[in-house]
Amino acid sequence: MKGSGRTKENDNNTNNLWEYRGCVTLSEPSNTFNLTWPIDPQTGQFYEDASIGVSLEPLDECVQKDAKISGSKELFAQRVALDLWNFLKSFTSGNETENLVVPKNVFDVWYEKFTSKFRRDPDFLTRNVNVV
Numbered sequence: 001m002k003g004s005g006r007t008k009e010n011d012n013n014t015n016n017l018w019e020y021r022g023c024v025t026l027s028e029p030s031n032t033f034n035l036t037w038p039i040d041p042q043t044g045q046f047y048e049d050a051s052i053g054v055s056l057e058p059l060d061e062c063v064q065k066d067a068k069i070s071g072s073k074e075l076f077a078q079r080v081a082l083d084l085w086n087f088l089k090s091f092t093s094g095n096e097t098e099n100l101v102v103p104k105n106v107f108d109v110w111y112e113k114f115t116s117k118f119r120r121d122p123d124f125l126t127r128n129v130n131v132v
Contacts, residue, residue, distance in 0.1 A: 020065050023057075023065070025059060025062070034122045034123075035052065036121070036122060037050065037121075080114070083110075083114060083125065084110055087106075087110045088110075091103070
């Protein structure tokens, strides 16, 4: 089985926006999948409702899709580090030196901002592919 999501407005559309989110198998009979609330591309606003679908697929296909997700996890980690680096760089005064001076609580502040953004939109780091 795979977890997917698309908006109800796209149910009648031939260009379905289903997204693979993971699978459950006999060896892993339960799992939690992060879902992104769909955004209307015309208005930039979140849709009021969404649909979640489940499908039965051959295990080989799920393994291939999961391998692709695992590769994207490394990219995700790189983007987390880049987000932190950009936050740290925001404390520079314009004089580029080898040392970066930041407040003591910089990691706490960054982590609060990061988790807040992540809770609102778990895909905010992966949405812009050309960031890294």
